[in-house]
Every structure is written in C-alpha cells, then in structure tokens.
Amino acid sequence: MSILFSENNLVLIDHIHFISKIYEGVSYNKQEKSNYTLIGKLFSIKNSKQNGNKKRPRECSQIIEEASRVKQMYNDLYEKIPIEIKQNIRDKYNLLETSLVRDLSRKYFECTLFDHKGLNGGNNSDGPLCCKVKDDYFLIPPRARFLCGCVKEQCQKLKTNKYDIVIADPPWWNKYIRRLKGANDKMSYSMMYNEDIASIPLKDLLSKNSLIAIWCTNALSNINAVKNIIFPEWGVEYVTTWYWLKVNIDLTPLCEFSAGCKKQPYERVIIGKVGEVRNIPCDLLLASVPSALHSHKPPLLDLLTPCMDVKEVKILELFARYLLPNTTSVGYEPLKWQHISLYEER
Numbered sequence: 001m002s003i004l005f006s007e008n009n010l011v012l013i014d015h016i017h018f019i020s021k022i023y024e025g026v027s028y029n030k031q032e033k034s035n036y037t038l039i040g041k042l043f044s045i046k047n048s049k050q051n052g053n054k055k056r057p058r059e060c061s062q063i064i065e066e067a068s069r070v071k072q073m074y075n076d077l078y079e080k081i082p083i084e085i086k087q088n089i090r091d092k093y094n095l096l097e098t099s100l101v102r103d104l105s106r107k108y109f110e111c112t113l114f115d116h117k118g119l120n121g122g123n124n125s126d127g128p129l130c131c132k133v134k135d136d137y138f139l140i141p142p143r144a145r146f147l148c149g150c151v152k153e154q155c156q157k158l159k160t161n162k163y164d165i166v167i168a169d170p171p172w173w174n175k176y177i178r179r180l181k182g183a184n185d186k187m188s189y190s191m192m193y194n195e196d197i198a199s200i201p202l203k204d205l206l207s208k209n210s211l212i213a214i215w216c217t218n219a220l221s222n223i224n225a226v227k228n229i230i231f232p233e234w235g236v237e238y239v240t241t242w243y244w245l246k247v248n249i250d251l252t253p254l255c256e257f258s259a260g261c262k263k264q265p266y267e268r269v270i271i272g273k274v275g276e277v278r279n280i281p282c283d284l285l286l287a288s289v290p291s292a293l294h295s296h297k298p299p300l301l302d303l304l305t306p307c308m309d310v311k312e313v314k315i316l317e318l319f320a321r322y323l324l325p326n327t328t329s330v331g332y333e334p335l336k337w338q339h340i341s342l343y344e345e346r
Contacts, residue, residue: 002302004085010077011286012085012251015298016043020346022141022325026128034130035346036139041104042292042342044096045248070243070266071257073285078251086251093249093289105292112339116148117332130340138338141325146334151318152200154330162207163316163328164308169215169297170197170319172222190332194225198233205316209275211307212236213300216270226270236272242284243268244298249289269300280307293337295321 002018003011016038023036096104114136122145123129129140147154173191206212212234216222227238245266246254253265271280281303288298301324305313313326320329322337 002299004089005077005081007077007080009281009284010073010080011284011303012077012081013286013288013298013302014089015288015291016040018299018302023128023139023343026130026139027125028130036128036343037346038291039104039342039344040093041096041101042108043093043249043289044098044101045093045254045289045292046098047248047250047252067257067264069283070245070264070285073243073283074245074253074287077285077287081251089251089289090249101292105294108342109294111341112336114333114335114339116335119146119148121146133335137340138335139340139343140338141323141327143326144323145328146320146323147328147330148332148334150332151330155201155205155318158316158328158330159201159204161205161316161328162314163205164207164210164310164313165301165304165315166202166206166210166212166318167215167300167304167315168197168213168318169295169321172217172219194222194229198225198230200234200318202318203233203235206235206274207314209277209308209310210273211277211280211304212272212274213242213304214270214272215297216268218264218266218268223268223270231270231272234272236274239271239273239277239280240282240284241268241270242281242286242303245285245287246290247287251287251289254290277307278309293342296337299324301325301327 002013004014005012020037025033026036123140126142131140171191243266255265315327317329319331320334323329
C-alpha cells in the first residue's frame with residue numbers, strides 16, 4: 001500500500017514504499033531472487049524557499065478560490081498527521097542536497113533514452129521479473145503488459161479489450177516544454193493539442209462501469225478541455241477533481257500557494273466515470289514527496305481500485321513512463337523509469 005495516513009478526503013502517500021512492495025522477490029532466474037526499491041536520493045526534496053515564477057500574476061477568481069481551498073485542506077492534513085510519520089519521512093529521505101538531486105535526475109533522464117517503438121511485451125507471472133530488453137535490463141511488475149508507440153495506434157490494437165480503470169497523463173501543450181524543446185530536444189516530449197487527446201479511441205475500451213483519472217495541468221484551457229471536449233468524446237461523465245500536493249521531506253509545500261495564475265504546489269487529477277461507479281472520494285487531497293524524475297507521477301491504484309466492485313480490476317494507463325502491476329501501459333516510454341539503474345537492492 002502507498003497510503004501512510006488517511007482521514008476523510010485527506011491522504012498522505014509514500015511513492016517509494018509502493019514501489020518497494022512491488023519489487024519484493026524479483027526473479028533473475030529460477031534460483032536467484034532480490035528485493036529492489038527506487039533510489040531514495042531521488043526523493044530527497046528539501047525546502048528551497050522558491051515562490052513560484054516571477055511573472056506578473058493574472059488574477060483569476062476560480063484559481064484564487066481553488067488555491068485557498070487546497071491550502072486549507074493541506075493545513076487540516078498537516079495537523080492530523082501523527083508526529084512519528086512526519087519524523088519517519090524526514091529521516092527516510094534526508095539523503096542529499098536538493099541541488100544535487102536535480103543533477104541526479106537530469107543524469108538519469110539522459111541515460112534512459114530508449115527507442116522501443118513497436119516493442120510489446122509483459123510479465124504474466126505473479127511475481128516481479130528482471131528482464132533484458134535489447135541491451136538493457138528492466139524491472140517488470142507482476143501481470144504487467146506494455147505497448148510502445150503512438151498511444152492512438154496502440155489503443156487500436158487493444159480494441160477487443162475492456163478496462164475498468166483508465167489513468168492518463170497526456171503531454172499537454174505548454175510554453176515551458178516548448179522552450180525546453182528548443183534548448184535541448186532530448187529533454188522534452190511530443191506535446192499534443194486537446195483535440196488530439198480527445199481523438200484517442202478510448203470509448204470502445206471502457207467497460208460498462210469504469211473509472212477514468214486524467215492528470216491535468218492547472219491551465220484553465222486544459223481543465224475546460226477535459227470536461228467539455230475530451231470526456232464527452234470518450235463518453236465519460238465528469239465526477240470530481242483530486243489534488244496532488246507536492247511537499248518536501250518536512251511535509252511543507254514545495255512553493256507558496258499563489259493568488260494568481262502562477263505556479264502552484266499542486267497538480268490535479270480530473271476524475272470521470274462511465275456507468276455506475278460509487279464511493280468515489282470527492283475533492284480528495286493526496287500529498288506526497290515527489291520523485292525528482294521528470295513527470296514521474298505518484299501511484300493512484302490504492303485510491304482508485306477500492307471504487308470498483310469487480311473481482312479482478314483491469315487497468316489501462318496511457319502515456320505511461322513506468323509500469324504498474326495488473327496494468328496495460330501504453331506510450332512511447334513505458335519502460336523509461338523501469339531501467340535497473342534507477343533501483344537499488346534492499
């Protein structure tokens with residue numbers, strides 16, 4: 001389980017603990033097994049006292065109200081978290097200075113550039129495996145499948161399947177990534193317009209009762225596109241919005257809450273459904289120390305799977321950069337954060 005603390009709609013999760021449980025007893029062959037976890041230094045995120053960007057804020061009543069609400073939820077969560085959990089997080093991840101963590105992240109990003117387009121594979125066993133793919137070794141979770149390539153094309157190949165949970169982390173078009181691409185093409189990804197995301201043939205892949213979670217930026221244009229363009233095209237009904245609050249090892253936000261359209265210490269997960277899905281938490285705040293790896297989102301399975309009233313939940317992740325158990329992962333880089341260099345033996 002990734003959940004360290006939970007009360008009502010307030011949750012604290014530990015990404016690295018979730019990963020550690022997945023990779024207990026990794027098989028190299030029939031005789032050898034090892035326990036692995038992500039390198040802890042990647043989560044050594046400390047208070048850098050940054051206050052967002054320096055642009056003149058564009059006032060937006062919707063964002064001001066939302067930021068105020070999320071801030072109050074955080075204050076409630078922080079007060080309720082037991083002191084021993086706070087101390088444990090601080091001790092566990094106080095491993096490296098934040099400036100060096102950024103250098104470490106950059107190094108791993110650049111050394112895990114793989115061309116796996118057209119490659120499909122998976123692990124049908126009930127235990128994790130360490131497998132050689134081309135010339136490199138990767139950890140593969142139990143009952144995981146991956147398809148490497150254009151998400152739209154790979155979804156066409158899955159059209160005979162039905163999924164109960166779909167998680168998507170689209171490469172939203174934004175100016176920062178556009179500038180980054182101009183500076184260093186290796187350090188970015190192919191962005192997509194809202195209409196392109198809506199055109200992904202997901203509608204036919206959803207089961208009668210299904211839950212959809214889509215990571216979204218704080219840009220109002222993208223938020224509105226999910227609710228008014230993407231979800232309707234997929235046949236999905238909007239339900240609620242969850243907020244992922246990024247905190248440092250002292251469990252304080254990575255930056256201040258902004259009163260305008262500036263950087264916020266949180267991202268959102270927009271939740272939708274098809275059919276009858278009950279007991280979906282509303283306005284959930286999930287806090288965690290983020291991974292320093294680019295676009296390495298925290299796991300949502302422990303929050304989503306309890307909502308589904310089926311014996312074996314079938315899960316699909318779009319635009320994946322790492323693999324999850326019992327999940328089919330689709331994208332250009334589903335093996336990126338599975339490379340053995342990112343893990344250490346326990």
